[in-house]
Amino acid sequence: MTPQQGSGTVLIIRGARLEGGDAADLRIEDGVIAEVGHGLSAPGASVADADGLIALPGLVDLHTHLREPGYEASETVLTGSRAAAAGGYAAVFAMPNTSPVADTAGVVEQELALGEAAGYVHVQPIGAVTVGQRGERLAELGAMADSRARVRVFSDDGFCVWDPLIMRRALEYVKAFDGVIAQHAQDPRLTEGAQLNEGAVSAELGLAGWPAVAEESIIARDVLLAEHVGSRLHVCHLSTAGSVDIVRWAKKRGVHVTAEVTPHHLLLTDELARGYDARFKVNPPLRREEDVQAVREGLADGTIDIVATDHAPHPAEAKACEWQAAANGMVGLESALRVVHQAMVETGLLEWADVARVMSRTPARIGRLDGYGTPLEPGAPASLVLYDPSATGPFTAADLRGRSVNSPYLGRELPGSVRWTIHRGAVTVRDGELQELGA
Amino acid sequence: MRHLLDTKTLAREDALRILDVAEDMADTQQREMKKLPALRGKTVVNLFFEDSTRTRISFEAAAKRLSADVINFSAKGSSLSKGESLQDTAQTLQAMGADAVVIRHGASGAPRTLATSGWISAGVVNAGDGTHEHPTQALLDAFTIRKRRFGADSRGRDLEGLRVTIVGDILHSRVARSNVWLLDTLGAEVTLVAPPTLVPQDVSAWPVRVLYDLDDALAEGADALMMLRIQLERMNAAYFPTEREYSRRWGLDPRRLTSLGADSIVLHPGPMNRGLEISAEAADSARSTVLDQVTNGVSVRMAALYLLLAGERDADDREDVR
Numbered sequence: 001m002t003p004q005q006g007s008g009t010v011l012i013i014r015g016a017r018l019e020g021g022d023a024a025d026l027r028i029e030d031g032v033i034a035e036v037g038h039g040l041s042a043p044g045a046s047v048a049d050a051d052g053l054i055a056l057p058g059l060v061d062l063h064t065h066l067r068e069p070g071y072e073a074s075e076t077v078l079t080g081s082r083a084a085a086a087g088g089y090a091a092v093f094a095m096p097n098t099s100p101v102a103d104t105a106g107v108v109e110q111e112l113a114l115g116e117a118a119g120y121v122h123v124q125p126i127g128a129v130t131v132g133q134r135g136e137r138l139a140e141l142g143a144m145a146d147s148r149a150r151v152r153v154f155s156d157d158g159f160c161v162w163d164p165l166i167m168r169r170a171l172e173y174v175k176a177f178d179g180v181i182a183q184h185a186q187d188p189r190l191t192e193g194a195q196l197n198e199g200a201v202s203a204e205l206g207l208a209g210w211p212a213v214a215e216e217s218i219i220a221r222d223v224l225l226a227e228h229v230g231s232r233l234h235v236c237h238l239s240t241a242g243s244v245d246i247v248r249w250a251k252k253r254g255v256h257v258t259a260e261v262t263p264h265h266l267l268l269t270d271e272l273a274r275g276y277d278a279r280f281k282v283n284p285p286l287r288r289e290e291d292v293q294a295v296r297e298g299l300a301d302g303t304i305d306i307v308a309t310d311h312a313p314h315p316a317e318a319k320a321c322e323w324q325a326a327a328n329g330m331v332g333l334e335s336a337l338r339v340v341h342q343a344m345v346e347t348g349l350l351e352w353a354d355v356a357r358v359m360s361r362t363p364a365r366i367g368r369l370d371g372y373g374t375p376l377e378p379g380a381p382a383s384l385v386l387y388d389p390s391a392t393g394p395f396t397a398a399d400l401r402g403r404s405v406n407s408p409y410l411g412r413e414l415p416g417s418v419r420w421t422i423h424r425g426a427v428t429v430r431d432g433e434l435q436e437l438g439a
Numbered sequence: 440m441r442h443l444l445d446t447k448t449l450a451r452e453d454a455l456r457i458l459d460v461a462e463d464m465a466d467t468q469q470r471e472m473k474k475l476p477a478l479r480g481k482t483v484v485n486l487f488f489e490d491s492t493r494t495r496i497s498f499e500a501a502a503k504r505l506s507a508d509v510i511n512f513s514a515k516g517s518s519l520s521k522g523e524s525l526q527d528t529a530q531t532l533q534a535m536g537a538d539a540v541v542i543r544h545g546a547s548g549a550p551r552t553l554a555t556s557g558w559i560s561a562g563v564v565n566a567g568d569g570t571h572e573h574p575t576q577a578l579l580d581a582f583t584i585r586k587r588r589f590g591a592d593s594r595g596r597d598l599e600g601l602r603v604t605i606v607g608d609i610l611h612s613r614v615a616r617s618n619v620w621l622l623d624t625l626g627a628e629v630t631l632v633a634p635p636t637l638v639p640q641d642v643s644a645w646p647v648r649v650l651y652d653l654d655d656a657l658a659e660g661a662d663a664l665m666m667l668r669i670q671l672e673r674m675n676a677a678y679f680p681t682e683r684e685y686s687r688r689w690g691l692d693p694r695r696l697t698s699l700g701a702d703s704i705v706l707h708p709g710p711m712n713r714g715l716e717i718s719a720e721a722a723d724s725a726r727s728t729v730l731d732q733v734t735n736g737v738s739v740r741m742a743a744l745y746l747l748l749a750g751e752r753d754a755d756d757r758e759d760v761r
Contacts, residue, residue, distance in 0.1 A: 202641075
């Protein structure tokens with residue numbers, strides 16, 4: 001766990017609407033919320049005027065790519081942590097597709113230490129399910145679980161654990177330490193060379209199709225496996241209407257399945273691919289309008305448990321090229337809350353308290369991450385974000401704080417603005433400005 | 440005309456203008472002295488990331504007959520095969536002063552990326568991109584159909600009411616896509632005939648009818664029948680079981696050839712697989728327009744290059760180069 005920061009200093013947050021409800025003051029001291037009330041004051045305290053701002057528990061991202069070790073030209077733990085803080089995050093789960101792959105206790109402990117050194121957010125490593133993410137042999141899941149990184153989420157993200165026997169064994173094995181398998185659901189045979197959602201747009205553009213069924217068939221198989229062995233399954237970046245139906249059905253049966261949706265699948269469609277602008281190339285691909293509506297409804301009715309960014313930084317040259325040659329992925333940490341605001345809150349599908357649930361409380365719970373996603377109450381760790389819902393403006397490169405700029409939102413109007421982010425008492429964003437830590 | 444990237448967004452009047460200018464170009468090609476001075480001093484680059492001798496020499500002949508300087512830039516043995524990016528290649532061509540870039544690329548959308556990236560100010564002509572479009576092929580096909588139908592009276596006419604049937608691998612065919620959009624724009628009725636595996640999964644937005652049975656399609660009659668090349672490696676990806684079965688169900692064999700109406704013509708974009716999608720009898724029959732298509736291809740490409748390069752560009756068309 002990250003050491004407590006900001007000890008000795010006192011911060012009064014004045015007049016924040018707690019999870020969008022009634023306004024209150026918060027006194028933060030020694031890294032915890034010391035008091036919640038009205039008219040709070042403390043000698044020598046600094047004051048954050050939060051009039052009109054919404055306070056949410058610090059956001060928790062269950063699906064981030066930090067690229068270090070191995071791909072530091074795209075992102076490092078430090079730069080990704082800064083991007084996370086800028087977006088209102090207090091914790092991110094780092095996917096294991098680094099080089100070397102995070103498939104041993106040594107690599108996950110290195111990742112953890114890099115996060116602690118950066119200090120902006122808690123970096124919680126995710127371990128690979130199989131050695132080298134090759135889908136053939138289980139990695140030493142227990143060693144990663146017992147390591148200082150206390151890994152509870154395992155994923156071969158980027159690759160599907162396609163072999164049904166390996167998937168079954170992984171689901172069973174992690175029960176020993178209350179782990180969960182986070183599956184990247186993609187049948188590899190049905191998606192060979194796939195470039196874009198298979199449908200009317202791919203037909204016209206002449207891009208090889210990525211059919212919805214390649215996702216849905218794996219999710220259907222996996223929920224049945226999870227039911228059979230009584231294990232926890234988490235579905236990464238669910239993107240189709242059919243997937244929502246399958247998860248809804250599985251939950252009715254009592255299967256221990258949770259699911260995430262990305263901000264971009266809540267807002268963007270495959271129509272954006274028409275100009276062959278590779279900023280819109282992502283895996284799973286942007287889907288149809290019907291799918292966007294279905295994942296929104298799924299998130300609203302609880303079928304989908306959380307929003308996770310799938311923040312995937314890439315260097316400029318990996319996107320400034322022909323579509324087929326371009327890398328999959330988009331950065332998303334800095335824009336996620338604003339996109340959820342637009343797609344879910346402005347549409348009336350979620351209240352702010354629900355946003356706290358799907359972007360902080362539940363992701364922390366799925367990942368078994370203690371001390372995050374906790375309520376804004378006395379005694380809780382002081383990790384929170386103060387968000388101005390009335391702000392408007394285009395999303396620009398100045399909003400990006402990581403090393404890469406492959407955002408699909410550049411130039412797009414998005415509501416809201418992250419004004420303050422506080423991680424265990426340490427102010428990482430102050431009045432809209434990312435702070436320099438450790439100076 | 441700033442670029443020629445696709446037929447999907449090509450307006451009817453622009454398509455007819457290209458076809459009519461191509462008629463003028465074709466007339467000049469009947470003369471002993473075929474060369475025109477129209478593009479003297481202009482530089483046309485043939486940027487071919489995929490091998491395609493037929494298309495490249497057609498563009499090369501077109502540019503040379505308009506007196507343009509031609510630079511052929513092919514992938515093999517050049518920096519392109521050493522991993523140079525499209526951006527660096529484009530900027531190199533810009534620095535050399537290319538006025539038009541004719542691009543053939545294996546990736547769908549590469550011509551649009553080239554045209555819209557800001558890397559280059561030259562006009563871009565799509566000479567075939569992946570499985571997306573091949574607009575000059577569709578234009579030469581339309582020119583050929585019109586010429587066979589209306590002869591010397593072709594100018595200004597569209598293809599209203601003509602029935603065109605396209606047979607073969609629609610899924611992977613840029614020729615089919617460009618023809619679907621252009622033929623529809625020109626008023627023709629388009630029918631696609633293919634194994635269900637070789638039709639895109641969702642063609643609900645296409646202005647076509649899709650049939651799986653070639654004999655049913657032929658029984659309804661067609662003014663023009665376009666046979667697409669089948670690539671044999673498709674067999675290995677389970678699109679169809681064997682060459683023999685494909686040929687039997689979707690090939691233009693002598694029996695089907697004789698069932699065609701008196702005025703029906705047979706097109707093929709080449710190169711042909713004789714005995715597979717088209718029989719020798721069909722390829723060599725009087726209905727076949729295969730060689731006309733090659734000849735007309737030069738005229739149509741002359742027209743496209745001429746309209747891209749000879750006219751004054753609108754002020755709006757001038758784009759800053761990053």
